Amino acid sequence: MDNATDAATVVDRREGPYGEVVLRRRLVQRTERYEIIENGCFLMDTSDGRSERLLVQAPLRTLDGTxxxxxxxxxxxxxxLAEAAAEPRWGAITVVERERAVIDWHRDGPLGRFSAHALDDPRVTVVAGDLVSHLGEADVTYDALCLDIDNGPDWTVTDSNDSLYSPAGLAGCRARLSPGGVLAVWSAQPSLRFEEALRGAGFEQVQTITVPVARGVPDVVHLGVRPA
Structure with missing residues (x-):
């Protein structure tokens, strides 16, 4: 029965400011797999992680220095986060997460091993809040913005996230980047529309990197660079 998959077991269920968020556990081929579900919508699991790691690897190919x-x-x-914490070139790592339950699952729960307990890294600052609000209110710039809050620009988790991918939202991202800084956006599918939106917002070197998956269309990371 090595190929057997257990039914999902609910590890924790919380009501947050944006609805219900659930952490589930499965045993797949004798390996524990955890899933995050929000308002009944599957967001992600611990089965792979290549594209999520690429999200923070790819900007370093463009950026210089430490x-x-x-x-x-x-x-x-x-x-x-684990990938960022493993890279010494990142001197400061800010994580914005709107669901306190998710933060708790990393601090004191079963997801800590997947983030390599990086919340304890002195370079890491956790902001418990909405990303769109943070980008609009923060008086700071970054060398890279690595965004993975939706299933993609064309498949948002909540309606309020739509503004992030609008011309005004992308202009706000550009304003939060240092000259030569990189915007990286994770997506469960390629989006030519979003590539054009990035160019329209003044980003250069726009590209889409694909990561094949077991079934269906590949995961992708969309990249754009703020002109120096």
Missing amino acids: GLSVLIGGLGVGFS
Whole structure:
């Protein structure tokens, strides 16, 4: 029965400011897999993580130097944070996560091993709040914005996130980047419309990097660079 998959077991269920958020556990081929569900919508699980790691790897291909600052939008299951914490070139790592339950699952729960307990890294600052609000209100710039709060620009988790991918939202992202800084956006599918939106918002070197998945269309990371 090595290929057997257990039914999902609810580890925790919370009512947050944006609705219900659930952490589920499955045993797949004798390996524990955790899933985050919000308002009945599957967001992510711990089965892979390649594209989430790429989200913070790819900007470094463009950026020079050390002591760089990165904002990770969405803690999720922690793959992006773990990748950032493993890279010494990041001197300051800010994580914005709107669901306190997710933060708790990393601090004291079963997701801590997937983020490599990086919340304890002295370079890491956790902001418990809405990413869109933070980008609009923060008086700081970053060398990279690595955003993974939706299933993609064309498939948002909540309606309020739509503004992030609008011309005004992308202009706000551009304003939060240092000259030469990189915007990276995770998506469950490619979006030519979003590529054009990035160019329309003044980003250069726009590209889409694909990561094949077991079934269906590949995950992607959309990239754009603020002109120096």
